Amino acid sequence: MNAVAYPQHADPALEWAGPKRRYDLVKEATIALVAVTLLTVLLAALFSSPDVKPVTVAQWASASPNDFLSTAVSELDGTSGVATYGPPYTHVAGAGQNILGGVSIERALGVQLPIDPARAFVLDPLSIPARTTPLLARALAVYEHAPRAQQHAWTHAFAAALAKGNVVERVRRQPRLYGPLPVLMGELLAMARSGGLDGALVSTDRFYQTNFTKALLFLSDGSYLESLAEREHLLGSQWGMMNETGNYPGQAWLWLYTFWYQIPPFSTSDNADAQIWAIMAVLSLAFVCVPFIPGVRAIPRLVPVYRLIWRDYYRAASGR
Amino acid sequence: MSAPTWTGRVRARGLAAFPPERLLPDTQPAYVGSWIYVFGALTLGAFLVVLASGAVIALAGPAWWHTSSAGRFFNSIHLWGTELFFFFMVVHLWGKFFMAAWRGRRALTWATGAVSFLVSIATAFTGYLTQQNFDSQWIGAQAKDGLNAAGIGAFFNVLNYGQMLLWHVVLLPLAVALLIGGHILLVRRRGVVPPL
Amino acid sequence: MTALPSLAGLLAAVVPLDGRPRYVHSGWFLISVANLVVIVAMLVVFALAILLPFPRDREQG
Numbered sequence: 097m098n099a100v101a102y103p104q105h106a107d108p109a110l111e112w113a114g115p116k117r118r119y120d121l122v123k124e125a126t127i128a129l130v131a132v133t134l135l136t137v138l139l140a141a142l143f144s145s146p147d148v149k150p151v152t153v154a155q156w157a158s159a160s161p162n163d164f165l166s167t168a169v170s171e172l173d174g175t176s177g178v179a180t181y182g183p184p185y186t187h188v189a190g191a192g193q194n195i196l197g198g199v200s201i202e203r204a205l206g207v208q209l210p211i212d213p214a215r216a217f218v219l220d221p222l223s224i225p226a227r228t229t230p231l232l233a234r235a236l237a238v239y240e241h242a243p244r245a246q247q248h249a250w251t252h253a254f255a256a257a258l259a260k261g262n263v264v265e266r267v268r269r270q271p272r273l274y275g276p277l278p279v280l281m282g283e284l285l286a287m288a289r290s291g292g293l294d295g296a297l298v299s300t301d302r303f304y305q306t307n308f309t310k311a312l313l314f315l316s317d318g319s320y321l322e323s324l325a326e327r328e329h330l331l332g333s334q335w336g337m338m339n340e341t342g343n344y345p346g347q348a349w350l351w352l353y354t355f356w357y358q359i360p361p362f363s364t365s366d367n368a369d370a371q372i373w374a375i376m377a378v379l380s381l382a383f384v385c386v387p388f389i390p391g392v393r394a395i396p397r398l399v400p401v402y403r404l405i406w407r408d409y410y411r412a413a414s415g416r
Numbered sequence: 417m418s419a420p421t422w423t424g425r426v427r428a429r430g431l432a433a434f435p436p437e438r439l440l441p442d443t444q445p446a447y448v449g450s451w452i453y454v455f456g457a458l459t460l461g462a463f464l465v466v467l468a469s470g471a472v473i474a475l476a477g478p479a480w481w482h483t484s485s486a487g488r489f490f491n492s493i494h495l496w497g498t499e500l501f502f503f504f505m506v507v508h509l510w511g512k513f514f515m516a517a518w519r520g521r522r523a524l525t526w527a528t529g530a531v532s533f534l535v536s537i538a539t540a541f542t543g544y545l546t547q548q549n550f551d552s553q554w555i556g557a558q559a560k561d562g563l564n565a566a567g568i569g570a571f572f573n574v575l576n577y578g579q580m581l582l583w584h585v586v587l588l589p590l591a592v593a594l595l596i597g598g599h600i601l602l603v604r605r606r607g608v609v610p611p612l
Numbered sequence: 613m614t615a616l617p618s619l620a621g622l623l624a625a626v627v628p629l630d631g632r633p634r635y636v637h638s639g640w641f642l643i644s645v646a647n648l649v650v651i652v653a654m655l656v657v658f659a660l661a662i663l664l665p666f667p668r669d670r671e672q673g
Contacts, residue, residue, distance in 0.1 A: 106610045108520025112445040117669035119444040125457055132461035136469075136500060140492035144625030147482060147491075148550040184570035193565040201567030208570030306578025313575065316557035325554045329633055332558065335642050341551060343629040345646040347544075349502050349537060358640045370565035377566075384530040387518035397612060401514035404662045406611040409447040446669070451661040485624060492625075503650065507658050 104413050148328075148341045153297065153311065156320045157288035164288060165281050166258050167318040171213040173251035177317040178217075184208040185313070193370035200370065209309065217314045218284060221296035225287055232283045235276035242275070250275040332357045352379070439604055447611050452515075455508035456603075462501035463596065467589065469494040478546060478581060498540055505533060517609045525606060528599040535591050542584035545574055 103114045157164040170176035182191020183202050192203035219236065226233040239247060254277040257263040267278045287293045297311035315321050322331070330336035337354035340346035353376055362368040386392055396402060403410065420428075472490045473481060481487035509529070518526040544555050556574045563569035573579055634645040 103610075105612075108522070108610050110520070112607060112610060115446040116443040117446045117448070119442055119448070121440060121442070124454070125460070128454065128457035128461040129464060132458055132497075132500060132504075133465055136462070136465050136493050136497045139496035139500075140489060142626045143492070143496070143629050144488060145492040145495045146551070146630060147488070147547075150548065150550050150553050181564075184564055202565055202569075205567045205570070209573065306581075307573075307576045309573060309575040312553060312556055315553065321553065321557065324550065329635060329642070329644065330554055330558075336558070338647055339633075339644050340646070341633070342631055343633055343644070343646050345499055345650045346644065347540065348647045348650050349506065358642075367565075369562045373562055373566040380534055384527050384534075386513070386530070387523040387526050393516065393518070396514050396516035399514065401662065402516070402612045405450045405452055405511070405515060406447055408449050408666075409611050412446075449666045449668070451664050451666055452658075455661065499650070503654055503657075507654055507661065510658055511661070 143344070146341045146344045151315060151321055151324065152291070153288050153294045153315065154291045156315065156318060157285055157293070160318070160320045160323075161285060162258055162261070163319050165263075165285060166255060167314070168218055168281060168284055169251050169255045169258065169277070171217040171314070171317065172219075173248055173255070174213070176213055178211060178313050179213040185211045186213070193367040195367070195370045195374045202370065211310065211313065216310050217297070217317075218280070221287065221293055222280060222284060224292070224296055225283060229283070231279060235279035235283075238276045239280060246275070250277045254278070254281065333363070352376070433605060434601070438607075441604075445608060445610065448608050452507075452511035453608075455504050455511060458504040459501060459508050460596065460600075462497055462504055463592070465497040466494060466501055467593075469497055470585070470589070474585060478548060482548070494543075498543070501536070502540070505536070509533065515609060516612060519609055519612075520606065522602070522606050522609055525599060525602040528595055528602060532592060532595040532599060535588065535595060539584065539588040539592055542580050542588060545580045546577065546584050548577070 106112065106114065153164075167176060171179060174180070178185055180186075180188055180191065182188040183206050185207065187207055190203075192200045194200045219240065222232065222236055226236050239250075242250075250273075253273045254263070257266040257274070260266065263278075267274055271278070284293070287296070294311065297314060298305050298308060325331055325336065326334070328341045329339050330341070332354070335354050335358065337350045337357075338346050338348055353372070356362050356372045356375060357368060362372055365371060382389060382392075469490050473487070473494060476484070476487060481491035512526070512529065541555075541559070545552050545559075559574045560569055563572060563574060572583075629646070636643050636645060636648055
């Protein structure tokens with residue numbers, strides 16, 4: 097840099113009137129593109145990418161039949177995650193997370209993706225094999241025509257037997273306690289293990305399918321998916337939002353979003369999702385509006401990294 | 417003289433805002449002398465690599481990379497390109513923050529950059545959702561709670577694969593491209609911010 | 613066509629990152645080694661970008 101006097105503290109709103117240097121924009125852009133392409137190809141060749149196979153309902157039913165059956169029973173008796181979720185899936189008075197006090201956008205917007213858990217996850221899928229299995233058809237009819245209280249009695253008894261761990265023995269000893277539940281659950285388990293339930297949960301009355309809402313909601317109502325996620329450090333309480341399976345880098349840019357879930361009060365709050373979304377919305381707006389926020393916009397002057405970046409300019413401007 | 421045409425008006429305004437020497441300069445202020453200045457170009461380069469690798473994957477469809485080692489390789493380029501995209505973008509952001517690069521009517525340059533960052537996060541998110549593997553299942557199952565709590569879960573349904581794929585391949589990359597394009601035009605319009 | 617199997621072999625990962633994930637854990641702070649490497653690399657690259665001398669303009673010398 098020559099000793100031509102540099103305008104000191106030039107008005108940034110005006111076009112630069114001081115000395116210039118050569119600059120080849122097209123060459124710089126080309127070199128940047130080639131360099132990044134080579135670096136990316138190198139990383140791809142060295143490390144490849146993760147591809148952990150997705151979990152199927154068949155896998156879940158085979159690996160964890162007790163958990164599968166407990167989930168299915170909870171869908172029937174309205175105690176499952178989806179059944180008690182509230183909006184946007186089910187009508188549950190008072191359900192839905194609050195941002196502050198009683199303010200809930202979730203509740204205000206109501207049920208937009210209605211799901212009847214008992215029908216969607218158990219009764220409708222079972223109606224398929226019921227067409228060719230008279231025993232199942234009879235069991236379905238008995239269940240669907242029974243009063244609500246009777247249905248609850250059967251599902252509670254079956255859930256309790258599952259929890260005790262010897263459901264087959266208990267059903268054999270006191271079959272009347274469980275009504276049609278053993279047949280329904282036995283057929284559902286068989287259907288799941290065969291892969292038929294995976295298909296039934298995705299299919300609709302149309303040929304082509306691209307929506308996996310029902311299947312994924314059913315899977316996430318159980319504990320199997322979560323147990324696999326915990327092994328990979330993907331749970332919310334494990335900073336999971338930032339992480340990837342195996343030893344691959346994940347989404348480090350989500351550090352601030354996942355951070356809030358680790359600290360009180362959010363780590364124990366039922367409304368953590370709504371509250372943290374609100375916080376991140378405000379912080380994102382603040383990020384966009386940094387130029388207008390006093391204090392924050394003064395940090396560059398207070399932490400003078402700029403003195404390093406423009407050190408040559410300052411040297412030339414002071415005539416040294 | 418007849419009234420000016422719309423085309424004539426657009427051309428005149430375009431040329432006034434972006435005369436060729438400003439759009440494609442071959443000089444720059446002498447104070448632009450630090451390696452920190454190359455990170456914008458590196459971010460753009462990474463974005464183009466991500467777009468190109470995504471286009472290759474699109475040629476054979478979203479299931480290709482699960483069954484083909486060539487497909488897996490292009491998926492890897494797409495993933496590492498994304499990691500580099502965020503890497504370079506954040507270093508670029510740190511540099512621009514410490515230069516207080518919003519000075520001199522450059523607040524919109526800062527804002528378009530910040531919004532690009534946020535929309536890029538959404539784009540990457542939909543990419544993770546549409547991998548069709550365990551990661552996608554878990555991310556969808558978790559993310560639905562946050563989006564539902566914010567009231568948008570039913571309209572932006574992370575468990576609806578078809579919807580998420582189209583957002584990822586069409587809508588969000590278009591938004592990012594428009595934002596980056598606007599951001600770059602603003603840099604050319606106002607010039608590189610002078611020292612503090 | 614005979615080149616394809618060896619190409620497929622080349623395209624497999626040289627350094628597979630699958631396998632038991634490694635984490636740094638201290639109280640409520642938990643980060644994967646991979647993410648930590650990425651973040652540290654960003655800080656190092658930022659510092660280098662600011663500190664390394666930039667080529668002078670040859671014409672103004």
